[in-house]
Amino acid sequence: MSFIEIKDIINKFLGAKENGNKSNNLEKTDKIHVKIKRQDNIDSKPYYQEFLIPYKEHMNVIMLLMYIRENPVDINGAEVKPIAFEASCLEEVCGSCTMVINGKPRQACSTLIENLEQPIVIEPLSKFKVIRDLIVDRSKMFEGLKKVRAWVDIDGTYDKGPGPTYSQEIQQIRYALSRCMTCGACLEVCPQYNDITNFVGPYALAQAYLFNLHPTGKNFEKYRLSYLISKEGIANCGNAQLCVQVCPKSIPITDAIAELNGSITKYLLTLISK
Numbered sequence: 532m533s534f535i536e537i538k539d540i541i542n543k544f545l546g547a548k549e550n551g552n553k554s555n556n557l558e559k560t561d562k563i564h565v566k567i568k569r570q571d572n573i574d575s576k577p578y579y580q581e582f583l584i585p586y587k588e589h590m591n592v593i594m595l596l597m598y599i600r601e602n603p604v605d606i607n608g609a610e611v612k613p614i615a616f617e618a619s620c621l622e623e624v625c626g627s628c629t630m631v632i633n634g635k636p637r638q639a640c641s642t643l644i645e646n647l648e649q650p651i652v653i654e655p656l657s658k659f660k661v662i663r664d665l666i667v668d669r670s671k672m673f674e675g676l677k678k679v680r681a682w683v684d685i686d687g688t689y690d691k692g693p694g695p696t697y698s699q700e701i702q703q704i705r706y707a708l709s710r711c712m713t714c715g716a717c718l719e720v721c722p723q724y725n726d727i728t729n730f731v732g733p734y735a736l737a738q739a740y741l742f743n744l745h746p747t748g749k750n751f752e753k754y755r756l757s758y759l760i761s762k763e764g765i766a767n768c769g770n771a772q773l774c775v776q777v778c779p780k781s782i783p784i785t786d787a788i789a790e791l792n793g794s795i796t797k798y799l800l801t802l803i804s805k
């Protein structure tokens with residue numbers, strides 16, 4: 532386990548304490564009161580439905596949603612449509628289960644029921660189109676990654692021997708940045724990420740920095756910087772710093788933005804001096 536992962540676990544533990552998220556001492560016989568924002572399709576209006584779900588020890592939000600999917604009966608005993616949601620890794624790595632739980636973007640797989648106030652309110656992420664219930668279309672995040680060219684270009688797939696070496700210090704920074712799972716939590720809380728600004732978003736800035744730090748990825752540094760000085764780029768960041776507060780992978784987003792700002796200043800100076 533790396534130093535960053537250990538720091539993550541400690542931060543989560545401390546965060547839980549600060550938020551008063553201590554165990555609610557739930558018993559097996561308890562019922563969980565949950566309120567879910569639902570939407571039948573991309574064009575229909577959202578509505579809320581409430582449920583009472585039997586508690587299971589160490590139950591997470593995914594278990595709760597699975598129970599409702601198998602037993603689609605609301606708080607009044609009426610049969611309803613099974614709930615739609617996404618999940619894949621079940622270990623906070625893929626980001627697909629990200630939703631707004633009690634007002635905060637979190638991963639349903641790593642959020643324990645015992646740490647949540649009731650009624651638990653579950654809503655889809657608000658910065659994306661809702662496809663159905665808790666499933667959103669996050670494809671614009673992947674479009675953002677394309678815009679910042681968030682990859683290392685390779686010349687063919689044949690073995691060309693070991694790649695260029697770089698320092699342990701840069702490896703540590705790149706490792707921390709590489710843990711982004713495009714979950715969208717940082718976009719949910721970013722006041723600047725909206726239809727008016729067309730800001731590409733904090734995660735994309737962090738990924739631009741990740742690939743600018745790579746010895747081969749650096750070949751396209753100017754390409755990334757020239758995009759980041761566009762209307763969709765870094766000038767939209769208002770430094771609210773909410774992204775770093777909610778990022779489940781503790782990505783040093785604001786550090787990356789500060790470093791990119793420095794690179795952009797140098798880049799602009801070279802353009803002026805030409």
Ligand code: SF4
Pocket residue numbers: 710711712713714715716717718733734737777778779780781782784
């Ligand atoms: S930077 Fe953090 S919050 Fe934003 S998409 Fe990546 S993992 Fe999620």
Ligand code: FES
Pocket residue numbers: 617618619620621622623624625626627628629638639640641
């Ligand atoms: S299922 Fe992958 S992060 Fe929750």
